[in-house]
Structures are given as C-alpha cells and as structure tokens.
Amino acid sequence: MLRLLASDEIGYVRALERGRRRRSRDEDDDEDAAAAALDANDDDEELTLVGKYGALDRARACVRVRTVVRSNAGEASASRAVTCARRGGVVEFMDAASGTRARAGFAVTLKDGATLIDAYGWCDSIESEVTKAVTVDDGGNVRSHAWEASRGEGGTWTETGAFKAMENAVSSDYDAHLGSLVVGGRGRGCDVMIYDVAHGTRTFKAGYPPANWLGYTAPPWVSASCFAATSECKRFFVGTGEHRFRHYDTRASDTAVLDLDLGKGVITCVASSLDGREAYVANARGAFEIVDLRIGKTRGKFKGNSGSIRGIAVSDDGAHVACAGLDQYVRVYDAKSRKCVASAYAKQPLTSIVFDSYTPAMEAKKAKAAKKKSKKSSSRELDVDVGVEKKKKKSKKSLVDEDDASVERRKKKKKSSSSSSKKLGVVFD
CATH class of the missing domain: 1.20.5 (Single alpha-helices involved in coiled-coils or other helix-helix interfaces)
Structure with a gap:
C-alpha cells in the first residue's frame, strides 16, 4: 500500500492512498489477514484522495511539506509527523495519519517581506514529539529552534541560533543526522554552500563554473539542491535556472564533477535515489528524468507530466518515485521500469509531496x-x-x-x- 501527502497553493495538505479498501470482519480480527489483504490489493487499486488537512487560506499556503526524521542515525528515519512551512513564516507540525496537531507550531519573524522556502523538524525517537526545527527563508536567514517543556503541561519554542547564509536563497536541503545544510541562491555570491547549523559556520563553497564559448560566466542561479543519499553530506546535487544539472563531491574539488545540460526549462527540483547512484531531475516544463551518476548520462524519462513539477519524493524502499506540480496531478512511478503505476487529480496546483511511511x-x-x-x-x-x-x-x-x-x-x-x-x-x- 502507498500513502502520500501533497501540499497545495490554497493551504491544504492532501492525503492520497493506493490499495485502500474496506476490510472484512475476519480481517479486522486478524492482523495477519489484514496485512496480507492490503499487500495483495496493492496492485489493483488506483491512487485516491482520502482526506485533506488544514483550511482554505491562500495567505497561509503550503510552501513545503517534509517528513519529520529521527536524529538517531541508527534507527529508521521515518516518523508519523510532518513539518509544514507556510507563507507568513508559520511552521506547523501535524500527524500524517489524521492531520491533527502533533506538536504546537511557531511563527518566524521575517524581515523585509521575506518568506519561508523550507522548514525541517526532527525528534529523538518515534515515540517522542518534535523537539528541534530549522527554517530557511528567501533572505538567506537560517534559524534553529528547540522545544522547551515547562514544569506544567505544554511548552514553548525557543530560537537557539541564527545566521545569514547568503543574500538571496532559493533552495536548500538539511541532514538532521549530521546537522549539515546545503543552500543555494540567485545572484553574485549566492552559489551553493554547505553550513554546519549548530555552529553557524560554512564548511564548503562551490567554485565558479567554467565560462561559456563567449568567455562569459553567468551569475549563480541554484534553483534546486539536495544531498545524495548514503554520502554523509559529502556529495550533493544541484539544478540551475540555466537548465543544468550538477553533481558535486566535496572530497574531490569545489567544482562540479558532473555538469549536464538537461532540457530547456528551469530545473525546479532534484532528488536522490536510495543508494545515491542516481538522481531524479524535474523542470518547469514537465520533463522528469533519471541521471545515472556512474555513466554521467540520463537513463530515461518519466512520461505523463504536462506542467511545472514542484516536488519529487522517493519511497522508503526506493521502489517508487512520486511527483507533483502545477498540472494538479500526483503521479507515482516504478523506479526501475519508469512506468506510471498510479495517479490522482488533486484539484489544485501542488507545491510539494512526501511519502507517508506509516x-x-x-x-x-x-x-x-x-x-x-x-x-x-x-x-x-x-x-x-x-x-x-x-x-x-x-x-x-x-x-x-x-x-x-x-x-x-x-x-x-x-x-x-x-x-x-x-x-x-x-x-x-
């Protein structure tokens, strides 16, 4: 069974499932029969919209939804909660199954009309609630927050650190296990960088890309970025506004070890495969491709998208890849065959998507x-x-x-x- 959460531009987080059906009385009494029925029915049911969380409010539209992870690297990283970054600097934490509040949220004080571009939350164990969070706004400000429980019931969020990464941030990715943040922006001095969030120090800065045939070097425009899986923040992927995909390895040099020209649109999102050997790249024209890093070429395309893709998600087992965007559709693909195995019409332009593991x-x-x-x-x-x-x-x-x-x-x-x-x-x- 597959379950996904997709955020939209009007304030909702929509839950979609594949393989959902009513269980019999025998299955309700027997957990083994219920699990077997769900597994057997996985290939027979279409992706359907089963609920939506939040309220209709464009002023608080969902900017990004991310799964809350556990900071203990020795355990599985998935959690029942998700972090939702909204316009106006509001960060919410909700239960992925019911949409109820998993932890009291907080609001970030933004200056000069800045907006959040991403928010990340994590906890110490699957039983505990969210205890720490990091936010990034388009002004390049990075803030860390911690939950402080009071003597009575409840508690408050306290800002524990802040620093300015760059002037104009566009994309970011955060690894809660190692405390590393990769961030990129647009304009001179806003090329991709890696920061140690706990100390607010920069640990890596990308060098200038090579000049074109006219001898001109375009100013940086990092429109998408993410860490490569299993690389311990040593490798990361970048998509640019000049439709270029770059693969960096901080152990090799400060320039990209792979630089490809993909399509003719702005690359809107990149994601890593489970083993870190492939990258999923999507752009503003609906092109969705796989880049094999071992051969330095594209391996194939995921077909069917017609609008700008705003989010890519990879399942916990790596068998499925999902995307969502402005064409208002959620599509799930088989990672090996690149076949679309499920799709659903979400009724609104979508901004991000995640798999719900539980x-x-x-x-x-x-x-x-x-x-x-x-x-x-x-x-x-x-x-x-x-x-x-x-x-x-x-x-x-x-x-x-x-x-x-x-x-x-x-x-x-x-x-x-x-x-x-x-x-x-x-x-x-």
Missing part, C-alpha cells in the same frame, strides 16, 4: 511483530518455570536414588565380608 499495512505488521514478541516472552517465562520445577523433581529423585545406592553398597559389603571370613576359616582348619 501506512495501515505497516501498522498491521507492527502489531503482528508486537504480538509475536509478547508470545515469545510469555513462552520463555513458562519454559523457565517448567525448568525450575523439573530441576526440583530431579534433585529429589537423585536423593532417593542416592539412598537406594548406599543401601545396596552396604548389603554388598556385608555379604563380601561374611564370605571372606568363611574362606579364612576353611584354610586355617
């Missing part, structure tokens, strides 16, 4: 695992009790056997002594 099928599997674990622990306790009882019985039996053996030894000893005395008597006579 689908009903995963919840059923989680309940099944918990049930097995409880049965295993109870059986272990039973085995321990039975073992103790057996040990007691064995000890009693051993004592009885020991007594019988001692009696038998005394009898044999007495018999042997009498026989020896008789033999001695015969000899002396």
